[in-house]
Amino acid sequence: MATTATFLHVTDTHLADGYSSNQADHKVRIDGIAVTTKIEALGVTAELLAERLKEEKRLLDGILFTGDAQDKAAPNGHAELRRVLAGTLSGVMQPHCRFVATPGNHDVPQGSDPSGELRYAEFKCAWRDTKPPAVTPWLDGIDASPIAREAYTDHSLLAPDGTWAVYPINSCNWSHTQVRLPEKVETAFAQLVSKLDNLDAASAPSLRELVTNDIRKPIEKQLLYDIARVSEDQLAALKPIIRAGSGTQRPPLRIVLLHHHLMAPTLREEIRPFADITNLSALRTYLRQSEIDIVIHGHKHVDAIAYDSVYDHGARQQTDPRRLLVLSGGTFDGAYDHSSMSLIGVAGLPGAPRVEVERIPLGRRGFDLAKSSLYTARLWRTNEQIPGGPVVIHGKDIDDVYARAVRAANEEAHMGMLIVHLDLPQPELDRDGKPKSLPFPTAYPNPDETPNDEKVQTTAAWVDDLASWWQLSRSTLESRIPYIHGTRLRRFAGRFDQIKRIVSLLKSYSGTSRAVAVLIDPLRDFGPTGEGEDFASFCLVQFRRRPGKQDGNYLDCTAYYRAQEFKHWWPINVAELRRLQVEVANQVSCHPGRITTIAADARAVAARSPGQVAVPVVDRWLDQAPEKLMVLACLLCGVSDTWGAGNVIEEWRDYLKSQRRSADPSAFNPDGCPVAVNALEVLASYIEAHSGAADDIRELADMLRRLARENRNYEVSSKDRSAFDNWSLGIRQLCEDLLTAIPVALADADQVGPANTGLVTNG
Template identity: 45%
Template structure:
């Protein structure tokens, strides 16, 4: 799925075939050969420069939005000129151009919903195959014959654009009451019977008084839009970003006051209700010739639930106001952390370099609390992310941990849906070793979580704060999980907590040389859920939490604990809340979330060390179990190499005990006359010893720089010897060969 899309927004071009005046310079005299300036020339130069810029920056447009008023005061030719500029300079296919009519694009006094009203618009935009709004009186109702003509949808369906016609009642004459209507047309001659010129002026003024430039979206169009949105294909994952393009504004984008009837949309609240109900996240419009970007918060009646819409008001170019002629709109972070960047493109001057004003950037997603943005007001205040979709919450928490909550307090609430009780949650974007998929991905996660929850480990001298040991054997004797089960069996209790920090073991009087888990405390909360069921929530506190690699593993571990408690009590797992006092995004390698594979084998699968040693000694692989051990060994070497590639201030666990054990097994079973095996065992032992020296050092950058090249050399030697003794063609197919266990 693409995470970026770029569009060009054009509005209120106000051009014509005969030329629309545009005197941007101070002309005090007329000089022969200097023609009067028009809007068409600078606009054509802008498009040529924009095409050059896009090519130079290797950017392509995913679409063009034209939000109306191609024409200048209804003079013909504007539609053709704007469409030609887009087609000739930008290379955007017609079916990726979204166009809506503006109030200057419809003839005055043409009745709403008639062919006459949309003749020019249909002849240019619709005939070319552009995406246009459903038009009253033109398109069928209630059946929509060609839905694809009225929406633009991304190939991966991550975004969708819906044009809306707000100009059906623009410049329409009001229905006068009787008897005024019967005498209306005779008033000019009655007032000025002998002066035809004045009578004509009066007639024009009277017609203007009876004409209203009303913005409105018809009931039929709103229903058609609702059906179009509902039938739009959805992305495979994440939420679809829905965009509305219209001519008129939702509210005034500036402080300028406009004194006229129907200055705002007549059924504005009905339109806003549609935007909310259809999940429109971005509205793009023109009309007011003002550039602005703001959030519109739409509530449903008396409800507290708020829908937030980002509104982009596009300006045009006018004398003295040329800095925002058109704009590039880039969507980033799709689908989970959508962000909009608006780059104003000034009207260029011949021969001069293009200006690049600073872009405006707005986040379309909120952190999940209400009111939505209050968490971001006070610097250093806790930031909250919440949601029910693991992929979305992970992406947003990761983004926040690197920006608003960087090295600050980040609270994440995750309401996972009911599951099968077998698989553990892991974001689809989480990179596991070797890009494992399906069952292997889940097996990797489960082995990792189960290792962290062991009540005893042979590696405890290196990691005395193993989570399971602290939870199930605190102080060598207290099973805190069993205690929590007993507390929650009969009633809720705020005492259903477990601690993982032991001051007697972990703290030093002066704080020097301390090393203990970031996972400090967890509370399980029993509450009444729906349908008479009881849920158990988990609230975990971390003195520091890394979100790129560690947070997803923490979530899987908390779910593992929830299930253990709920299976014993007959309850169901509820919300998971993590509270990080120091949020970070610094990890890059899977080795940073656990002890290396070869070391964990000592606790979880010691037989794999025997199988691996046997394969290396006898240069043969027999059966699935031995093939799996060899694959895991190769993966362990890859992780070791990754650990040597870049310094990390938090340190990376490195293999020691597993390497020494494997070396001992190889030495014990080595065949006589095989000169490679002593070298292999020696390399394993040497790598274990340099790793141990590094782990017991300060693990500073200087220590890393001393350790890394030596460790890399030994890893390279082990990889080469493994490939020599166990080339791919010696790995038997599933089911194994002779002697398979």
């Protein structure tokens, strides 16, 4: 199977006997200095191209002509074009190579009837009646419909191995069409001529000539319209040909030839009637439905390459567009001598096709044919949505990316693969080289689902504390939460620091792909049947050094999650990854680069509860501020002159309110909700150990133990709706009782000083 194909694209040659190639500016004529005609220049260019193709051992698979061989229908343009190209390029043509030709608007006689024999006489003579016949489009009024199966090759060029196919389409059936005078104007002229006939014989002829030549003909000329249009009959005739060439395993790379443009290839404005194809939207829809990959056209005399996205016209819910590669060809003229024709190479067939387009300059005798730089473009059909994903989101603003990711996790990527690329601005670092603030979306949690008076406090400190906790190398909660990310990264299997290994690798090998850390230990996490397993969704993280354009290297971070919840978990995951990325980047002299998360199973839980990602602050105190539990115990036991009491009691109140909200029926989260256990047990022990504790204080300790016990039971339950309902009712009451117990234990709520001072007064 051939992996490449090469085509020569020729367009808008505008040949006619004696027409100058404009390679020289002949302001005066001097004997011995001949004017090089376009036909002569065409021959020289084709000869030089043939020589170069032979040297490169390249053969043409097709010679593609997209119209305007003639100039204002001057004769012989088509015949001369074919004669010159066939004579000079025959030695560099594959056995299956054929001419593929479509007419242009200059190739039809002005005023000739659409769908008439006269309109296509020159075109047919050169391309159909000359042996071997070229591939030409189905012509309105000339060709029969439907097309007989044996005639399909008259209208398509198919690769011998079926990897590509070329289909010409005629857009010039109504070019230079004479529109009839309006009936009222025709009647007025008839009446005028009738009145002239009543004049004397001497003056009547001159007046009739005046009316005909000076009045009627200019009016008729204004009604000569150069209309570009593709008939539905032609599209219907072509449809079975395209289907027949679809192949058994995969459709071929489909190329359409057209004289007129789908979109203007330059910024140059053309102001005239019918500048564009009249039924362009219908044609674009047809190209989309026919799965066309490349459209090659002429007409505008400008070489260009661009992608054009064609959407499903009229669809209620818009799907991915069909991406067309549109190649516009230049004209054969000395004024545009850098691009007289184009060499189009297709490589990577059939699975990963890409196109390389080279301008072929106008050739000159005695010179080599200059080789220009290439336009390149991919043709992989990546625009088509694959059932089941992956869905890819990319952005620089975390608010925008978060909103899109949550929406995608709820819709097109729900329970499928969701890949999110986030290019954040460079972080501002403190004296220790740590980011002063971590990236976090302002809409966390979604305000339209959380009452304003019950918003989770997502301050910079809250985010930093939570992300820091998940990255702890040791935690008192490890026996209860065995998949804390930091313990897996920095103390894998209880002893191995993977982050240090990554830093060492990146320092020693700048291009290494082995800077990988895993968070799953099969010996610890997996069972023989998979039942009862509980391990992190965060499975793997990789760091890669990427060269920057001007300002050094960047360190990209890619993390893989077997499942990921996007509304509550993803922002915390990103904050964690940013901390890790900055830490590693500082040690290997890189800038923090892109963060990519890959979720194999994406979802976005609609519950108001933030899920188990938000480990309650009191449990985090055990690792990050154990002294606060002692302060709180003292306060609850009536010792009010304690340093920092204002902050501690406010955080305790916030925890109880948050726990109460999590237990609200409307906050049910199928992934579970954050519950405190260990800190409540420790706090109860501190209170019980307080000498001389009153009965109401001991009752407070009992409530704390009950709350811890209920939370632990829920945490190991199925966490389904039934388990949640059994747990939530009692929890809400316990939280209410504990909130009420705060002012009772302190005797006076005003005892607690302002939180910003951290002082407690005695009244």
